[in-house]
Amino acid sequence: MDTVLVTGGTGHLGRDLIGRLKPAHRVRVLARTRGTDPDVEWVRGDLRTGAGIREAVAGVRTVVHAATWSPAARRGYLLPTDFWRSPPDVDVHGTRRLLDEAGRAGIGHFAYVSIVGVDRPLLPYLRLKYQAEELVRAGDVPWSVLRATQFHWLTDRLLGKAARLPVLPLPTDIEAQPVDSGDFAAYVAQRVADGPGGRCEDFGGPEVLRFGDLVAQWQRIRGRHRKVVRLPVPARFERAARALTCPAGHRGAVTWSAWLRSHPPE
Numbered sequence: 001m002d003t004v005l006v007t008g009g010t011g012h013l014g015r016d017l018i019g020r021l022k023p024a025h026r027v028r029v030l031a032r033t034r035g036t037d038p039d040v041e042w043v044r045g046d047l048r049t050g051a052g053i054r055e056a057v058a059g060v061r062t063v064v065h066a067a068t069w070s071p072a073a074r075r076g077y078l079l080p081t082d083f084w085r086s087p088p089d090v091d092v093h094g095t096r097r098l099l100d101e102a103g104r105a106g107i108g109h110f111a112y113v114s115i116v117g118v119d120r121p122l123l124p125y126l127r128l129k130y131q132a133e134e135l136v137r138a139g140d141v142p143w144s145v146l147r148a149t150q151f152h153w154l155t156d157r158l159l160g161k162a163a164r165l166p167v168l169p170l171p172t173d174i175e176a177q178p179v180d181s182g183d184f185a186a187y188v189a190q191r192v193a194d195g196p197g198g199r200c201e202d203f204g205g206p207e208v209l210r211f212g213d214l215v216a217q218w219q220r221i222r223g224r225h226r227k228v229v230r231l232p233v234p235a236r237f238e239r240a241a242r243a244l245t246c247p248a249g250h251r252g253a254v255t256w257s258a259w260l261r262s263h264p265p266e
């Protein structure tokens with residue numbers, strides 16, 4: 001059995017991915033805090049400082065780099081500062097550190113997890129993801145770049161926080177294509193089995209939804225009754241939001257409503 005190193009293995013995608021990799025690979029996780037799964041080899045480290053990276057890549061055939069640091073995703077809402085900066089420590093500098101050590105260790109496949117539409121970024125966080133992709137493409141290690149649309153958990157968290165307000169001013173006419181991180185994890189695990197594939201097909205959810213319809217489904221299933229006010233947005237913003245979908249790409253199976261029904265609110 002070969003060893004696969006997963007960064008971000010304590011996160012939403014990472015946890016799903018570990019389950020899908022375990023039957024066919026030894027799984028090692030570089031994590032700031034050791035997890036509890038006894039079938040995983042936990043290496044304590046931090047992409048922000050570089051601690052543990054060399055130990056983590058030693059003897060590994062494939063690295064799946066799924067760690068990220070998005071302050072907005074963590075808190076579940078956007079602040080004005082998110083529109084002009086995002087910290088590059090993990091996503092850019094950490095990716096560079098990981099790539100350098102992967103190159104030294106002779107890793108055969110570096111699979112970078114990214115986001116659909118990062119080449120036309122709406123937010124500085126997305127720009128960082130694109131910079132990281134460029135590092136991966138320019139590096140010496142054979143690579144894959146695997147992009148997904150927005151995960152259901154994040155859409156749910158953002159709406160849950162927004163619904164603390166009595167009224168929801170939202171860009172109801174933009175399109176969204178949320179996806180189950182478990183569906184995407186299965187796709188990533190298959191790409192690990194296939195080996196370096198360069199820029200792989202984008203992966204999105206089964207439906208492209210008008211944001212207003214997505215919110216209506218969320219309210220119905222979560223039992224919320226907030227008044228939604230249509231927030232007009234420039235056509236430029238609508239186009240940028242459409243770039244975050246991939247109707248022609250690979251599609252997951254779990255719909256937004258099915259996911260909501262099977263996951264309690266956070």
Ligand SMILES: NC(=O)c1ccc[n+]([C@@H]2O[C@H](COP(=O)([O-])OP(=O)(O)OC[C@H]3O[C@@H](n4cnc5c(N)ncnc54)[C@H](OP(=O)(O)O)[C@@H]3O)[C@@H](O)[C@H]2O)c1
Pocket residue numbers: 007008009010011012013014030031032033045046047048049065066067068069073090113114115116129147148149150151152154
């Ligand atoms: N969320 C989305 O909608 C979405 C959509 C498409 C693609 N993606 C991409 O999918 C990947 C996983 O996203 P996710 O939603 O699963 O993220 P997540 O749940 O926020 O998990 C992020 C992971 O990164 C780890 N991490 C953060 N800072 C770190 C550091 N300094 N050193 C080492 N590990 C660190 C976290 O560890 P701790 O537990 O220690 O914090 C956690 O395991 C990312 O590349 C993301 O850009 C996300």
